Amino acid sequence: MKIGVIGAGLSGLAFTAALKRSAPGIQVELYESGPSVDTRFQGYSIDLKGDGGLHVLRSLGLYDQLSGQAVTISNSVFCNQDGRILLELPALDGEKHRVQRVNRQSLRTALLAVVGDTPIHSGMLARGFRQNEAGVEVQFENGQTASADYLVACDGASSAIRRQMVKDQKHYLDLTTILFDSPHLCDHPLLAGGFFMTFGRNGTSLFCYRQPDGVQLSYTVHAASESEISGLEPGTLLRLLQLETRSWHAPIPEIVAGVDPSSVVVRGCYDREPLKHVRQGRVWLIGDAAHPMSFLKGQGANLAMVDALDLAGFFCGLAVNPRKEGLKARTLERNIVARGRQAVLASRAASQRFHTTDHLQQRLRDLDFQVNNKLIRMVARK
Numbered sequence: 001m002k003i004g005v006i007g008a009g010l011s012g013l014a015f016t017a018a019l020k021r022s023a024p025g026i027q028v029e030l031y032e033s034g035p036s037v038d039t040r041f042q043g044y045s046i047d048l049k050g051d052g053g054l055h056v057l058r059s060l061g062l063y064d065q066l067s068g069q070a071v072t073i074s075n076s077v078f079c080n081q082d083g084r085i086l087l088e089l090p091a092l093d094g095e096k097h098r099v100q101r102v103n104r105q106s107l108r109t110a111l112l113a114v115v116g117d118t119p120i121h122s123g124m125l126a127r128g129f130r131q132n133e134a135g136v137e138v139q140f141e142n143g144q145t146a147s148a149d150y151l152v153a154c155d156g157a158s159s160a161i162r163r164q165m166v167k168d169q170k171h172y173l174d175l176t177t178i179l180f181d182s183p184h185l186c187d188h189p190l191l192a193g194g195f196f197m198t199f200g201r202n203g204t205s206l207f208c209y210r211q212p213d214g215v216q217l218s219y220t221v222h223a224a225s226e227s228e229i230s231g232l233e234p235g236t237l238l239r240l241l242q243l244e245t246r247s248w249h250a251p252i253p254e255i256v257a258g259v260d261p262s263s264v265v266v267r268g269c270y271d272r273e274p275l276k277h278v279r280q281g282r283v284w285l286i287g288d289a290a291h292p293m294s295f296l297k298g299q300g301a302n303l304a305m306v307d308a309l310d311l312a313g314f315f316c317g318l319a320v321n322p323r324k325e326g327l328k329a330r331t332l333e334r335n336i337v338a339r340g341r342q343a344v345l346a347s348r349a350a351s352q353r354f355h356t357t358d359h360l361q362q363r364l365r366d367l368d369f370q371v372n373n374k375l376i377r378m379v380a381r382k
Contacts (some may be wrong), residue, residue: 001026001319004138004148006126006161008032010104011287011304012154013111016118017060018312023319030115031124031138031146033155037112044179044216044265045209046107047073050098052302056309062110070100071210075193078369081200083249086369088376090193099298101194101209101216121146126153126160129283136282151283152311154304157270157292165280168272173294173351175220175269176229178237183214184258188251191215198248199366203357206245208255215255217241218295220355226268234264269294271348274341279333286311291340296350299343307336 003019005012008030016028048054048070057063078087091097125141129151136151138161153161157170190196191210198206207218219241223229229237238261245252271293278285287304314332318325353365 001150001315002148003028003150003152003315004136004146005030005152005154006138006159007154007156007287007289008037008120009154009156009287009304010107010111010301011289011308012152013108013115014056014060014305015152015154015286015308015312017111017114018056018309019315020114020116020118021060022312023316026315026319028118029146029148030118030120031126031140032120032122033125034122036122037120044181045071045101045103045211046301047099047298048102048305049298049302050094050096052299053102053305054095054098054100056305059309060111060114062114065110066102066106067100069106069212070102071194071212073099073101073194075195077190077193077196079190079196079198079249080366081198081245081248085373086199086366087373090376090380101211126155128160128164131281131283149282150315153283153285153289154287154308156288157272159285159289161283162272162285162289165283165285166275170270170272170292172225173269173271173348174222174224175294175351175355176223176226177218177220177267177269177295178229178241179263179265179267180217180219180238180241180256180259181211181214181263182217182255182258183260184255185213186210186215186251186255190251197354198252199354199362200244200248201359201362202244203355204244205354206248206252208252214258217255217259219245220269222355222357226266230266230268234261237264237266267295269351271344274344275337277333278336278340279329284311286336290336291344293344293347294351295347296354297343297347299347303339303343306339310335 019026019028074091076089079085127139127141129136129138135149137145137147139145153159194210196208203222205220209216242256278290286307293300
């Protein structure tokens with residue numbers, strides 16, 4: 001059996017790594033759109049959850065290797081820009097509820113080590129595909145083609161494979177996030193649990209994550225398009241952050257003062273309408289190709305890695321017993337669709353709620369957080 005994988009991001013690498021571990025006899029080839037597998041910047045970290053990405057790392061035998069470098073989130077704090085705490089969410093007990101910040105580059109390097117000598121073809125931007133009962137042929141923008149028994153599309157929110165299957169477009173959420181790294185090690189109670197988020201009165205938000213070597217900031221602003229922000233120089237974006245947050249509560253001005261301008265990365269917030277199907281014949285969509293969503297709720301990478309592990313398990317079973325392919329494929333597809341729909345809608349709602357510019361809606365949101373905070377404290381006392 002030969003499987004073609006479009007995209008060497010987290011879902012493509014996790015899928016390939018899982019097959020390499022469990023079914024080395026299955027032939028896999030990856031096709032990456034960039035000039036090399038290391039082209040994309042991977043310096044920032046992501047939240048991996050106990051029943052999501054961390055579960056996948058354990059299954060791949062990578063958890064011990066990466067957890068030593070990770071920051072465990074033991075408490076999440078939400079504030080207004082004056083520093084008033086609206087909500088504190090202590091981490092729940094048990095491995096299922098564990099959340100750890102893992103550096104994307106470290107994760108990517110670990111997955112590539114498992115992928116090993118699996119062929120990765122660079123400069124291969126997918127354009128479309130055609131299939132029959134015997135297999136799939138994928139066409140690339142450079143004029144080349146490749147054939148496989150099955151095709152797994154991990155080509156992100158702008159997936160050309162999804163566009164051919166579903167004929168939809170990604171939806172910009174009128175929000176763009178600017179990522180910054182500050183090497184300044186800040187010792188402040190709000191960072192003691194690993195994370196805090198502050199809501200700006202102008203509809204912006206600032207996430208601050210403690211890292212082993214500093215603090216990572218994620219500043220989300222309203223913009224008509226991603227290019228409106230990405231077209232600005234890093235120094236200009238840093239001055240924007242400094243100007244907007246100079247009167248915000250401590251330790252934000254202190255952290256911002258230590259930002260490294262060369263660390264600036266811009267990412268637009270996009271999603272698509274949830275799908276009813278992520279499979280068409282021999283072609284599968286997983287990760288952001290199946291359910292792109294905003295970064296709110298921290299579900300994108302987790303679902304991508306779980307999709308990858310589950311689909312790899314499906315193909316391992318298919319290699320042993322192909323007779324039940326249809327039934328198992330339908331069951332897996334329902335699972336991917338259901339959890340993807342839930343996560344997309346939850347992330348979309350959180351984006352709108354966290355970044356509302358309506359002052360009444362902001363007050364109602366903050367009041368709701370405060371009520372929930374009191375309930376959490378009451379339960380904790382019992």
